[in-house]
Amino acid sequence: xxxxxxxxxxxxxxxxxxxxxxxxxxxxxxxxxxxxxxxxxxxxxxxxxxxxxxxxxxxxxxxxxxxxxxxxxxxxxxxxxxxxxxxxxxxxxxxxxxxxxxxxxxxxxxxxxxxxxxxxxxxxxxxxxxxxxxxxxxxxxxxxxxxxxxxxxxxxxxxxxxxxxxxxxxxxxxxxxxxxxxxxxxxxxxxxxxxxxxxxxxxxxxxxxxxxxxxxxxxxxxxxxxxxxxxxxxxxxxxxxxxxxxxxxxxxxxxxxxxxxxxxxxxxxxxxxxxxxxxxxxxxxxxxxx
Numbered sequence: 001x002x003x004x005x006x007x008x009x010x011x012x013x014x015x016x017x018x019x020x021x022x023x024x025x026x027x028x029x030x031x032x033x034x035x036x037x038x039x040x041x042x043x044x045x046x047x048x049x050x051x052x053x054x055x056x057x058x059x060x061x062x063x064x065x066x067x068x069x070x071x072x073x074x075x076x077x078x079x080x081x082x083x084x085x086x087x088x089x090x091x092x093x094x095x096x097x098x099x100x101x102x103x104x105x106x107x108x109x110x111x112x113x114x115x116x117x118x119x120x121x122x123x124x125x126x127x128x129x130x131x132x133x134x135x136x137x138x139x140x141x142x143x144x145x146x147x148x149x150x151x152x153x154x155x156x157x158x159x160x161x162x163x164x165x166x167x168x169x170x171x172x173x174x175x176x177x178x179x180x181x182x183x184x185x186x187x188x189x190x191x192x193x194x195x196x197x198x199x200x201x202x203x204x205x206x207x208x209x210x211x212x213x214x215x216x217x218x219x220x221x222x223x224x225x226x227x228x229x230x231x232x233x234x235x236x237x238x239x240x241x242x243x244x245x246x247x248x249x250x251x252x253x254x255x256x257x258x259x260x261x262x263x264x265x266x267x268x269x270x271x272x273x274x275x276x277x278x279x280x281x282x283x284x285x286x287x288x289x290x
Contacts, residue, residue, distance in 0.1 A: 011248075033257040034259055035066060035258070039065055039069055041066070041070040041071065045266065045269060049127050050072050051074075051126065052074060054181075055078055056078035057088070059226065059231060061084070062261055063261070064091070064099075065091045065092065068097040072097060072128070073123060075119055080103060098123075102115060106156060107155035107159060107160060126171065127172075129176075129178045135153050136195075137196070139194070145194065145195060157200070157202075161203065172217075174219065176220075179221075181223065181224055182201075183226055184227045184228075184282070184284045186289070188289065207280060208278045220277040221278060223280045227250055227284030250286050251286030252286050
């Protein structure tokens with residue numbers, strides 16, 4: 001029987017909780033579902049190699065698990081959440097695929113270039129780049145946003161995407177795929193997330209432009225636009241009262257789980273999507289992207 005999308009996962013309100021940035025999966029209540037027990041692969045990405053930034057937790061972990069079960073080896077890039085990254089790698093290896101964890105700062109161009117080099121050193125190829133790492137913080141007034149905060153947000157969310165995509169495109173073979181994580185905030189910005197929302201709009205534009213730029217090389221570029229998804233970013237960057245009601249503003253009445261994003265990333269990376277490039281695919285719980 002098909003799942004009822006309104007109640008197949010927990011509905012608000014979530015428990016009172018607050019974490020320091022960037023947050024940890026283990027401290028969340030309820031625990032996010034990354035598809036650990038539910039995702040079933042069918043060989044759509046057999047023997048491909050993927051880099052996933054922000055692959056330690058949240059959407060990144062769900063994509064890593066799904067890619068491994070579809071037959072891909074995965075490089076899990078992350079900042080400093082070592083235990084979360086080890087857990088993601090464990091699930092990749094449990095699926096019978098190779099996992100390589102790489103800690104570092106995607107704001108640094110040298111690290112990004114080295115990450116692409118790592119794929120070729122470990123596997124001799126790179127088929128899929130998932131630009132998923134993100135920074136967000138909540139502010140009640142624009143006056144509270146420092147120049148340093150603005151810079152960190154853009155360097156994490158936008159500069160890293162440029163660095164990694166530039167290095168990847170130079171070496172990818174035809175059939176290569178770049179996937180970017182945008183957001184519902186690209187077109188429906190939350191004022192308190194001004195810096196983050198602005199970068200997510202830029203990601204949508206970057207995706208559309210790069211998709212046209214590299215189409216003649218046989219490389220596809222697309223983006224997924226999540227709505228409110230239950231990841232460590234939420235309790236580590238939002239006030240408790242907003243955490244408790246997180247996701248209640250969607251037509252489905254709840255936050256999405258990381259596992260509910262995995263299928264979109266698999267589809268766009270697979271040969272089922274050979275005629276899709278420059279697109280923005282919303283996974284928003286019914287909230288329209290206008």
